[in-house]
């Protein structure tokens with residue numbers, strides 16, 4: 001699917017009482033509208049107002065030509081006012097994702113980092129992948145320029161000082177609208193990030209990474225990738241329930257766990273070649289493992305999660321995912337895979 005939609009972000013790196021972090025999804029025609037506004041130097045205000053009596057209204061303020069254009073294009077404003085999730089989610093991914101040091105080695109191997117390389121750790125969170133890459137390149141005496149990018153400043157603020165000091169830049173940015181020039185990176189890596197992006201937007205991530213890579217550059221993804229639609233549904237529903245109980249609104253709404261068979265298509269549609277799965281392991285998801293890290297130690301929430309998982313895991317998939325119900329802990333395995341692809345020379 002070639003999407004011409006774009007995401008525009010505003011205020012993500014700034015604080016201020018009257019500012020609201022904003023992501024604007026713009027269609028083909030609205031991009032044309034914004035382009036014309038810029039060309040003609042016209043100011044456009046889109047207002048969404050909740051009156052004192054609770055009535056919701058919206059209006060567009062612009063010069064008559066721009067108002068006429070908006071009407072001719074039949075533009076609509078579709079808004080989502082939502083509490084974020086990654087503003088409060090502060091977990092140790094190495095524990096909940098069951099990541100072993102040798103798994104990170106496989107990830108770094110796939111990136112084929114050489115001396116002088118420019119590397120992007122995208123959706124980097126608190127920088128566990130970057131820390132590993134820096135440790136490894138230092139050992140191998142390779143000089144690299146490492147960029148770290150994530151949509152949530154709260155996560156970037158968790159990067160250890162030592163890692164931050166070695167990064168070329170630490171940038172707030174959206175994977176669907178990368179704040180980097182074309183053709184600048186030798187390798188881009190996303191670990192456990194793609195599923196944070198809604199299904200409809202995932203092609204935008206691949207298109208953006210393709211754009212910022214140099215010809216011959218590598219794109220490496222580590223993801224949870226269920227094997228079948230039934231596994232995907234059961235795992236997604238379980239995660240949604242956990243995220244709802246943990247109080248993460250946007251994460252409940254946005255997430256999409258891509259099946260393994262969908263992944264090559266996403267790479268190829270964006271223009272990547274040599275798409276390969278280079279590693280597979282099993283991620284052991286356990287409800288009890290989320291008790292302290294995400295459910296605030298609340299046993300009632302754990303009971304609710306377990307009751308939900310019992311109800312929503314079909315009997316037909318239980319043996320293939322090693323479903324194990326031990327009362328207060330229900331566990332199952334879901335494949336984790338590393339895929340790697342190249343931007344053609």
Ligand SMILES: C[S@@+](CC[C@H](N)C(=O)[O-])C[C@H]1O[C@@H](n2cnc3c(N)ncnc32)[C@H](O)[C@@H]1O
Nearest residue numbers: 086123124125128150151152155174175191196
């Ligand atoms: C599960 S964490 C993984 C972090 C890190 N890659 C790791 O494995 O330790 C997912 C990260 O994606 C970030 N994220 C979510 N949506 C994003 C977007 N549209 N663009 C960039 N980063 C995003 C979140 O803030 C979060 O830090």
